[in-house]
Amino acid sequence: DTAVSQTPKYLVTQMGNDKSIKCEQNLGHDTMYWYKQDSKKFLKIMFSYNNKELIINETVPNRFSPKSPDKAHLNLHINSLELGDSAVYFCASRKANKADTQYFGPGTRLTVL
């Protein structure tokens, strides 16, 4: 009964490849996010989706494209991978209220060689 799940957990790939990370939540939440954690453990918001609509898009390269086929899923597709994309990517979800907790997935560690 995992609340927020991500696949794959580890992803190792070559520069220039295209890859996707999948996220699913079974909590019935309205909003989903992608965060990036760099090598110094700093977490930064990348995208947010509310009821399948993109509502923020922080300054990330347009090689990153989030896609939400339905309210329970938010996938992240990355084109033309670069060395600097190596990081841990976390998916999260929450209900609508500002005070509601964000629940995080286990993370996907992406390594670009």
Add this chain to the structure above:
Amino acid sequence: AQSVTQPDIHITVSEGASLELRCNYSYGATPYLFWYVQSPGQGLQLLLKYFSGDTLVQGIKGFEAEFKRSQSSFNLRKPSVHWSDAAEYFCAVVADSGAGSYQLTFGKGTKLSVIP
């Protein structure tokens, strides 16, 4: 714009000793504040949160935090640390970028090491 500062990058305490992790925030309105813990190789788990009411908030695993508006602080405390508390701790504030997104802005984290 909102921001969160965690002044201590790394703290080492002995098992059984008390712990305080510092967090300062910058936010124009009433802040909604969170503490998350990340064990090695794991995702983030919520320890506690504050958004209104009693300024001393109790969380899981024996942690508590106190909101002090005058000092713009939300420090995390535990009276007696266990070896299993060794992890990375993140303070965060909720910000609204519009349309109810309410994303989290995180501090840079404090790594806690526990000496047996």
